[in-house]
Amino acid sequence: MDWLTIATLLLFGLLFVAAEVIFIPGTTFVGFVGFVLLAVGIWFSYRDLGTPTSHFILGGAAVLTATLVYIGLRPKNLNKFALTEVHNNYVHDARRPDVQPGTAGRTISALRPAGTVLFDNDRREATTRGEFIAAGTPVRVLRIEQNRIVVEQA
Known part of the structure; x- marks a missing residue:
């Protein structure tokens, strides 16, 4: 060789x-x-x-x-390859809701039938009972079902 x-x-x-x-x-x-x-x-x-x-x-x-x-x-x-940052963010858990039935809010996105709703400067994912609601529409919370916030047009 x-x-x-x-x-x-x-x-x-x-x-x-x-x-x-x-x-x-x-x-x-x-x-x-x-x-x-x-x-x-x-x-x-x-x-x-x-x-x-x-x-x-x-x-x-x-x-x-x-x-x-x-x-x-x-x-x-x-350290170039290791994960060194710590994230202390959290996700709101709808099973322990701080949004109670009857709370009023405004849709940020269209609910078809799910989308984003703003409740007192708090963005949450919400659903309707099947109807479509346009963005910017006032809504109110009907009920909390397991991990979903169900809303209707106010």
Whole structure:
């Protein structure tokens, strides 16, 4: 085997390890393939190029692989891929309604038969009993059915 094949195996091995550590961390398959390519390239170098050259190749591959792992696993680089924001938003649950039957509101969107209604600066999804109501129409709450607010035109 010639030196070009060995260099290609080593290059692709390092590329696969770099892809595993930097771009797609956690898949392990890509990293495993990279380490196998590196091992095969080093084994062929010992077989075909001689011991002194192969020691140099082994040391270089070890240093480059360790550098890639170090760069990829630094906290600064991991934070680029990690979810670090905390969202404290919530969704109104109609099963525990603060909109009571009889409450008046105004439609923001057309109810066909579902849409958005504004109750005292509070946007809620609401439905009708089947009729269509145009946007901007005053409505009132008829009842709360499980997780739905049912309205009618006021």
